[in-house]
Amino acid sequence: MIRRQEYMRVMVATLVPMLLSACAMAEQYRWSGVERIVALSDPHGAYTALMKTLGNAGLVDAQGGWSGDSTHLVITGDLLDRGPDSRKIMDLVMRLEEEAVRAGGMVHLTLGNHEVMNLVGDLRYVSRSEYAVFAAEESGEERERWYQKYREQENLRSDVRLNELALRKAFEKSRPPGFFAHRQAFGSEGKYGRWLLQKPVLVVVNETAFVHGGLPPIVGELGLDDLNDQLRAEVSDYVRQAEVLIGYGLISPGASFYDHVELATSILSDDSIADDAKVALQKLIELNDARVHDSGSPLWYRGTVGCGALTEGDVIANAFGAIDAWRVVIGHTPTVTRQVLQKFDGQVIEIDTGMLNASYQGSGNALVIEGDTLSVINEAEPASVSPVSHPRRVGARDGALTAESLEHILAGADIVSSRTDKTERQIVELSRDGVMFSALFTPAPRSKKVNTELAAYRLDRLLGLDMVPVTVAREVDGKAGTLQFLPKNSRDEAFRTSSGLGGSAWCPLQRQWNSMYVFDALIHNEVRAANSMVYSPENWQLLLMGHSSAFGSKKDRPKHLSNVELQLTGTWLDALTALSDDVLAENLGDVLDKRRLSALGKRRDLLLREVEKLN
Template identity: 25%
Template sequence: MAPSPLPTLLSALVTLPLLYLLSTFSPSSNPYSIPLESPFPLDLPILSTHKIVAVGDLHGSLAVTKRVLRMAGVIGGERDGWVLGRGTLVQTGDIVDRGTDTIALYKYFEELRNDAESQGGKFHSLLGNHEYMNAMGDWRYVTDKDIATWGGREQRREALTPEGWLGKTWLTNYSLTARVPLHDPREISLLEAQAVPAQPPSSDFSHAAISFLHAGLPPSTPSSSLLPYPSKLNDLAHSLLLQSLLAASPPHPPNAFPGVPSTCTQQERDLWGGEGVLWYRGWALDQDEERVCEQAREMMSKVGVRRMVMGHTPNFEGIVTRCNATILLIDTGISPAYGGPLSALSITTTLHSLPAVHVPHELRRKRRDGPERWLERETVRTLRVERDEKEEKGERGREVVVGFEERVVGG
């Protein structure tokens, strides 16, 4: 499906307490910087900043993966180590299948995870439907060259057990979904400890987070399987994964595919169905924009996030945005198996002290001297290079701002 056009966002008063949406963004007007129509000075003092980078389906190519992460400013140097500092990286699953670098990718990601943690960064690794397919014995998309890198089918099968190195890695360091805060909680806590004037109450940030998932949260998901989010879904998914690995089903083909283990509960089995969170494509394929946006608003309110980011359904024209960039579909088929454009998503959120003179009249209150509010700026960017372009040193790709919001918070 072709990317949906992003409508111009309209400035609006948000009904959440003490939170006011001051300016929004139309990407066609100024796609490379903070919008010029912002009512606030661009040089306001920065109190904190947090950058999130997300990358979609990889499907077995280490070289492409590293190029995308370098382009996005996540890795660098001779050893391609972590350079994102205290930022956050999210990879939305489907690392396995279609390619030949399964071992190399998973081992590199464990090195990168340790590197990130040593610098105060965070690396969220998610599981896709292809990880679960392999855990259940569905090897239809495993290449012969990939099997050879393991030393044979039996060695690969042994790795996919609870005690095998890959099975253990999945169980320990991977999850089904993640709710990632837009602000680094450590920096917010530090500001509060320093008694920065008029720091906003925690309620102002209750939905200041992004949901990440491989496929999607179906609107029909019952609350009993969804909440509290994300722990409920992750607990169900962990159990499904463990039982699939314990079953150690012989690979299909040539053996019959056994499907979900019989020991699983109905809630666990529902994760796998066509309308389950491991396969759902409605956010990408449903053409009724009004219905999709309404469903998205309801789901985001329920799980406490501002945006939902997903992979799974590839679009070879680039990252797709829907519903004012609250739905972001980041699978662009970057694996050589597909040949799509190399892309990543970047979300940067900054907090600024806001002098009283810049606070809208309807939000002003008589207070002591000093900042009366904080200004939150959230910028969503897509990054992209074409596959046939030769990689240049320091490559950053073409950047397009697809979403921008400013909010006055606190008081």
């Protein structure tokens, strides 16, 4: 029987760590009443640009000390990778955290995907210069020990004895000087690993959310506290299980995150390994597929940027409801204009402006929020400007070319050539100021009162669908018709299906297809051929082309959609409700006759009834 004193000693030893752990997890993720917020994102080792930006925003003085008083600085991740000065930036942020608190302010760092990549061993973007700053903390004996381990493993994999010189060269290339000290520093007890493992994924300040990638469905599912607690735990657990296995010599610090599952699976069948090592192997396999690493993680998600309002609106609304916010500030995806952009009526602010110029050809920009006022300060000067509206960008094109500019080009640029492609489409090449553009030519229908291609484009603009490329009326080779913008290197649905590509789409393909189905039901598009579903491979944005079989006089769905379950969201309800008969007549009356306009209105009403049943 345990004596009372011994019992109490055991209970204290058991419960205190548990209580401390519980307290540590009860983190604060929300702040209110903050008078001034400054936000920036994705320095990627660009220390000089970051310091200039912070200085112009009034947050650091000439000596680099905190001068922001009670300001809250929010950095939405990706301090690391690609640039040479990642370590200097981490040291700076760690110091500013302490100085800001003493002055009554605060520094918030939310995790970016590159912070997590460094923690779990996904080192694809760590530059040699980033490793080099750790070289002084790494002994020759340590490097030799890991080389011998590497040599042993490589020889075991090969049927013939490998060349010693080639082995050494490969080792030095994949694990340059500083590599092992870098890995130790990002461990759970390392200076930077310990610090980063304490950081949140998402914070809310004054009802504005700050997160690295975006607001995927998981945010609406879990809410603020559970989202942070769960995803942080997944990263922390992964790091610790990997450390157990490295300690046993079962995996190397140089093993890639993407090789961990294969390595762990191959080792797991060895009965001679310790029980706790087996547990670590199994957990590592499970955690490798954790939600924090998924494309639907707030660290990796690009749907907030890549989807249109009709496709993404309800996802964002659900997230806002779950975290009690009405606006989100995100990084991760460099803006197309390298300016701070806003979309969805200011609900989404994009602040990754490509600060690391060598990689992204951008500059440092800080978003400043003071009450209801938003302004932007650049690294070059302290004068502020306003955020710019996110341009309608249906299809990749060079620079920041707007839809209106593209309309002007298609209507007036010189036609250089015209050809028929293998799917019998007529492709026209145009030139403006030495820049080439491609467009799809569709001859005009016989009736002068009907132009279904222009009707589809205008209706897309009215809905805010952002899936039909810029379309204009124009004659080609003496024939009246329309030209529709065709992005460079675009691929159709037949290519996507045969290649199996598209899984990396910024806006999830299933959601894009649903928006296409709803649009085709609205316009009664009887034929949606593979060559009328075109993608921009840079982000797998779906473009809808060729609508000569649409806008008939039937009032029901086209046959191919009769049994398709449409996901009709509240966002669609708002968009369809705004399409009054007067709006349709005003905007489409010159390209659709009265009979077709009337049928369009009837189909709108049919969809509205379906939406109301679902919501």
